[in-house]
Amino acid sequence: MTTASAAASFHHPSLNRAQSISILAGAAVMLSLAMGMRQSLGLFMQPITHDIGISAADFALALAVQNIVWGMTQPFAGALVDRFGTRLIAVFGGALYAAALLVTAYASAAWMVTLGAGVMIGVALSCTTSGIAAKIAAKVVRPERRSLAFGLVSAAGSIGTFVAAPLAQGVIQASGWQMAMFAFVALAAVMLPAALFGGRADDVPVDAKAGGSGESMRATLADAGRHGGYIVMASAFFVCGLQLVFLTTHLPTFLADCGANPMLSAQALAVIGAFNVFGSWLFGWLGDRYHKHWLLGLIYLLRSVAIALYFSMPVSNASTLIFAAIMGTLWLGVIPLVNGLVAHIFGIRYLATLTGIAFFSHQVGSFLGAWGGGVIYDALGSYTLAWQLAAGIGAAAGIMQLFMNTRPTERVLNQQAALTAAAE
Template identity: 85%
Template sequence: MTAVSFHHPSLNRAQSISILAGAAIMLSLAMGMRQSLGLFMQPITKDIGISAADFAFALAIQNIVWGITQPFAGALVDRFGTRLIALFGGLLYAGALIITAYATAAWMVTLGSGLMIGVALACTTSGIAAKIAAKVVRPERRSLAFGLVSAAGSIGTFFCAPLAQGVIQTSGWQMAMFAFVALAAAMLPAALVGGRADSVPVDGPSGGPAETMRSTLGEAAGHGGYIIMAAAFFVCGLQLVFLTTHLPTFLADCGADPMLSAQALAVIGAFNVFGSWLFGWLGDRYHKPLLLGGIYILRSVAIALYFTLPVSQFSTLVFAAVMGTLWLGVIPLVNGLVAQIFGIRYLATLTGIAFFSHQVGSFLGAWAGGVIYDALGSYTLAWQLAAGIGLAAGIMQLFMSTRPTERILAAQRAAAAAE
């Protein structure tokens, strides 16, 4: 069998790797800081006199704003390219962190860490990185490329969480926030390098002149598999943001060392590097809906076991390792399915719409977790709901249709006939 090259025909290997690295670094920093914000809950709430629900609401706003703006950011990327959108996102991220560092009331935390970071994430994370990866690799290797770039999102958590916790303990939460401002500034050169993908022509079947955003959105609205996938994506957001937002407080209530929550987030990040690569690699070889359904089901089982059994450093780090392996493995599979069914012309738009569902779940995972905790004094009901909904979503995901649209099938037939 002839080996299939990884990179786009118009690029050499070094060019392809450098562009992917730019996208990966940008995603890594954006996601690493975002997933570490839960570490700031206790020091911020104590220092400026707001409740856990206030802080959780800010992160919930972040997630719902991210979800609402992601389709629009994706549409702008599909129309104008990635570079300008990503640069804007990096600048906005830095500004949001500065506002949060100077916060004296709940509304300032909501503006900075909520509204502004939400928009910044839409311009710098998975939708943008997926479009870059889809442009610079061959169609046969897209799921693997999506997985490699997604893995970068957890490399950021691997060092952002310990950095934040260490600076919080030694110099206070404001200095930790300014350390994140410096990381946000580093996103800008990464965006410039990753944005070189804008000049790379599309490799693979083309939708032809009849392909427009309106026609593609109509195809997506009528595709049952896409609708099921987007609905299941809701649970992904709910489970992950519940954990990143509330695990530090849960561990503090259990009397754990404050550094354990940072260690757990770092372990999640480390194992997700492997998990994202693994599911990207598997996605090029096996039925993606089975892999997606398996991720949701295994996550739910892990959550149920961890919150049921006695909490210790060992159980927490094992749980973090399991969840890390399953953390962002959904991203290469979802991106791969969208590319497989609809092509990549409007990949950022369609994944952005699916991501809105994810972020509605993220909103509920962050905000409802805080409301339940304030009302009942524990997270028991919250994790029970997270596990139960996850099992239902996993079963539903197993049966989605992956049939490409008639437009893509016709393009594939035409390409095969030309050969």
């Protein structure tokens, strides 16, 4: 295949290359800013807790609430997107994100931090991040290039951390944490036009090859509840959330306890974001060529090894940045693989709903990673037990993931057979 034909085969037949790129870019910018700010909130823990007189556990609880609210609302946001399209839901999410940051900026008590950084950002994330972006990408590209498209959008989501973390730390050091929150409000405002661009995917007709276009949501949910592979994948997704949110929430405090320069935390988060660009693209590309469940299992296992090695060794600038690079490569690479598996098994008609349900499991893990890490730290004065649990559970999840069932549902198989017969 020539370069020109390969490029042409990437996008939906009703779109030209420029239209496809602009829609995907809108989804990517929206996802990038939403995730970048969310993953940088751990930098605010020490200044906020010191300034308004709350404990580390109080702040960790707010982020834990954010994650559980995100997980609880993601299936409903996904169902609304599957029924009504992405545009209005994404614009609402961007506006709510900006409002949440304002509430947090003016917080004077723990409950206000929980409301703004917790509940409101949690709902906003369900309307602006991977589930919505995946639905946009699935409609814009051809089925055979879908995992790569998911990977490219997820990769763009990492650039937000690369920008947001140094911006937040720099403004915190120069002008205080409230000014850093206001800077984040400005970034949230950029999400609104990005959501409108990405929302043009609503006007793209569903490709018949995408699968799953004829069944009802109730029938699809019943299929998902009976599919052992989907249940295993959703269960393993719990560990993904636990590991990642534990790191984004507690790595800055861990490094401060080790006597590291405060900027090292921001640099580590930025390195995670930079390497995640490569990792998301890499696993999206690999997902179009190799078994997605094997790649998922490998990610979980490698993360666990990296966590165990880093936290059991003396901490230095070099070890921290190397660890960040490894974790960044393995960070959001799960997203194109999970989205690709759901699309492969069930089709894309209810992609946002089904990935949203699996994501709830992810966010239960995120809740425990954020809040549980804070509880362990307050009780024991160190993160040793927390990282040991994160590594051990991750290894178990990786082994489970390697053996999941990836057979498509009978409805999808019958639809594919009918399309093949019609083509002949």
